[in-house]
Structure formats: structure tokens, C-alpha cells
Amino acid sequence: MAFHLKPKEEKFFTLLDQHAALSAEAADLLRQAMNDEITKEEALAKIDVLADKADDLVMETMKRLQKTFITPMDREDIQQLIDQLDTTIDNISEIMDKMCMYQVGQATDGAKEMTVIASKAMKEIRKSIGYMKDLKKNYLKVEARSKKVLKLEQDCDDLYHQEMATLFTECKDPIEIIKWKEILQSVEDITDDCEDLVITFRRVVLKYA
Numbered sequence: 001m002a003f004h005l006k007p008k009e010e011k012f013f014t015l016l017d018q019h020a021a022l023s024a025e026a027a028d029l030l031r032q033a034m035n036d037e038i039t040k041e042e043a044l045a046k047i048d049v050l051a052d053k054a055d056d057l058v059m060e061t062m063k064r065l066q067k068t069f070i071t072p073m074d075r076e077d078i079q080q081l082i083d084q085l086d087t088t089i090d091n092i093s094e095i096m097d098k099m100c101m102y103q104v105g106q107a108t109d110g111a112k113e114m115t116v117i118a119s120k121a122m123k124e125i126r127k128s129i130g131y132m133k134d135l136k137k138n139y140l141k142v143e144a145r146s147k148k149v150l151k152l153e154q155d156c157d158d159l160y161h162q163e164m165a166t167l168f169t170e171c172k173d174p175i176e177i178i179k180w181k182e183i184l185q186s187v188e189d190i191t192d193d194c195e196d197l198v199i200t201f202r203r204v205v206l207k208y209a
Helices: 011-034 040-067 075-101 110-132 133-171 176-209
Strands: none
Touching: 011 040, 011 075, 011 110, 011 133, 040 075, 075 110, 075 176, 110 133, 110 176, 133 176
């Protein structure tokens, strides 16, 4: 069986950027659905399409990693970045699936704001990915974006704890408590995913900047 290795391949940065763009778009669709700008069903359908496209990018990345002789970053770093991005978009898709399946009612202002924060964090992640092609030049920009993501993660965490306290003190329906407890935790997990990506960014910067 013929197996041809390609020379150094820069396409990886494009694949990462495309995936980050899909993840950011999915996070914004979640925000729109939580804020009643579009229906939950419409958001789920659109996010599922984005998640499928993201899966294709993961497969393409894996194929290129196998065939490329010299990669612009270590293979493990590229794979970790694409895997972490894919985890994030899968988590977003799962939240929308739960919101539709559970037939949740009106979200609180706090829940809405959590999705706004998550969307902002994903946009910062996408911008950081865009700087990866030239870390020697852009490492300070990556760090600046990383700090913004960590601040957003903390804001979302604080809001999550406030919302959970409110949920258990004011909601009288145990079924609704179960539904929203799971959804709120999952939204907070998105910003945790972003924090994990920041940790990877910083490690990559130390290696290549």
C-alpha cells in the first residue's frame, strides 16, 4: 500500500481556525436560544450541522497528521487543540439537546447571562487560535486573550453559584430544579472548557514563542 508523506504542512492552522469558528458560532446560537432570539429547535438543528462539520475537520486533521512529515507544531499539541475544541462544541450541542428534550421554560436573567459569557469566551478562544500561526510575533496577544477568557470563566462561575442558590431557594418544582441544575452546570462547563484551552495555549506558547 502506497503511503506518501507530505513536507511541512501549514494547513493545520486553517483547520484549527475553522473549527474554532464553528465552536464560536455554536456558542452564539446557544446564547440566542437561551435569550429567546430563536427557537430551541432551530438552534439545535443549526448546532448539529456545525458539530458535523467540526467532526469532519477533526478527521481531516488526523489524516494530515498521519501524512505530514514535518508539522508546524508537535503532533500532540495539534491533536490536543482540535480535540479540546471538539469537546466544547459537543458540549454545546448536548446542552441544546437537553433544553429541547426537557422542554424547559423561560430562562432566568442569570441563565441568559451565562450563555452570553460563554459566547464571549468562545470568541476570545477563536481569536487566540488565529494567532497560533506566528506565536513568536503574537504570543503577547495570545496571553491577553487568555486573561480575558479566565476573567470570563470566573464571572460565569460566580454567576453559576448565584443561579444555583436562587434555583434551590425559589423554585418549588423539583422536576424543574433537576432540569435547570443540569443545564446550568453544562453551560458553566463550556467556560471550563475554554479555561482548559487557555492552559493548552500557555503551554504551547512556552514551547514555540
